[in-house]
Amino acid sequence: MKIVGLTGGIGSGKTTVSKMFSTLGVPVYIADIEAKKLTNTSKVIRKKITTVFGEDSYINDVLDSKYIANIVFNDSEKLEKLNNIIHPKVAKHFKKWCLKQESVYCIKEAAILFENGGYKSCDATILVTAPEHIRIERVMQRDGVTKEEVKARMKNQWSDTKKRSLTRLVIENIDLEKTQENVLKMHEKFLETL
Numbered sequence: 001m002k003i004v005g006l007t008g009g010i011g012s013g014k015t016t017v018s019k020m021f022s023t024l025g026v027p028v029y030i031a032d033i034e035a036k037k038l039t040n041t042s043k044v045i046r047k048k049i050t051t052v053f054g055e056d057s058y059i060n061d062v063l064d065s066k067y068i069a070n071i072v073f074n075d076s077e078k079l080e081k082l083n084n085i086i087h088p089k090v091a092k093h094f095k096k097w098c099l100k101q102e103s104v105y106c107i108k109e110a111a112i113l114f115e116n117g118g119y120k121s122c123d124a125t126i127l128v129t130a131p132e133h134i135r136i137e138r139v140m141q142r143d144g145v146t147k148e149e150v151k152a153r154m155k156n157q158w159s160d161t162k163k164r165s166l167t168r169l170v171i172e173n174i175d176l177e178k179t180q181e182n183v184l185k186m187h188e189k190f191l192e193t194l
């Protein structure tokens with residue numbers, strides 16, 4: 001099975017686009033969600049996280065995302081430590097997941113794909129984009145967070161310009177109907193060429 005990586009900055013609409021592929025019958029792996037499940041279920045991850053971030057990292061066996069986010073998105077060394085704990089486990093889990101799929105290709109949605117070199121193991125990569133001010137508005141509305149909190153995450157992600165240099169497949173996600181049309185075109189092309 002071929003792997004199509006799908007990424008984009010915070011609030012670009014990765015999950016919205018992934019859902020469109022899923023509706024077309026394409027298996028979709030959402031790394032954000034799987035990472036969360038693994039941080040809550042893996043004893044090894046929990047031990048490593050509490051060693052670096054302290055016992056306050058978990059409340060009743062669930063990762064305190066707000067506590068961790070406040071630390072890591074304001075300290076890039078700590079974020080790297082967190083990534084190094086979680087990303088290898090997600091990569092291993094993804095490999096196992098792939099073995100269970102029966103499809104020409106799957107979508108691997110990941111917030112961090114170019115930044116950590118994950119794109120190198122993909123057969124194609126899609127970048128979802130939208131202007132920064134729109135992305136900030138979307139996330140503030142969706143999560144009830146401040147502009148500063150969104151910007152803190154953006155600072156830890158590559159710019160769209162840098163990401164564009166690594167892929168030709170870009171979905172500018174502003175008008176949902178246009179996005180849907182683009183998804184359908186890409187899907188048909190993948191079925192022909194992958």
Ligand SMILES: CC(C)(COP(=O)(O)OP(=O)(O)OC[C@H]1O[C@@H](n2cnc3c(N)ncnc32)[C@H](O)[C@@H]1O)[C@@H](O)C(=O)NCCC(=O)NCCS
Pocket residue numbers: 009010011031032035039063064065066068069072079082083086087090110111112153156157
């Ligand atoms: C820091 C954590 C606890 C914050 O949890 P929270 O529920 O607030 O955010 P969530 O995981 O839903 O991510 C929302 C968005 O934040 C941004 N973000 C998340 N992780 C990262 C990261 N490592 N680097 C840069 N941006 C990130 C992305 O735009 C992502 O789509 C969580 O994001 C985390 O554990 N991140 C590290 C693991 C990771 O990289 N996950 C993403 C793909 S594997």
Ligand SMILES: Nc1ncnc2c1ncn2[C@@H]1O[C@H](COP(=O)(O)OP(=O)(O)OP(=O)(O)O)[C@@H](O)[C@H]1O
Pocket residue numbers: 008009010011012013014015016017032111138139142173174175176179
């Ligand atoms: N084209 C669009 N028009 C209007 N709203 C949109 C559009 N695309 C996405 N949204 C909304 O914007 C918000 C962010 O979208 P989504 O969750 O898909 O982005 P994401 O890139 O996966 O975000 P994150 O990086 O935080 O995981 C959601 O509330 C979604 O419904």
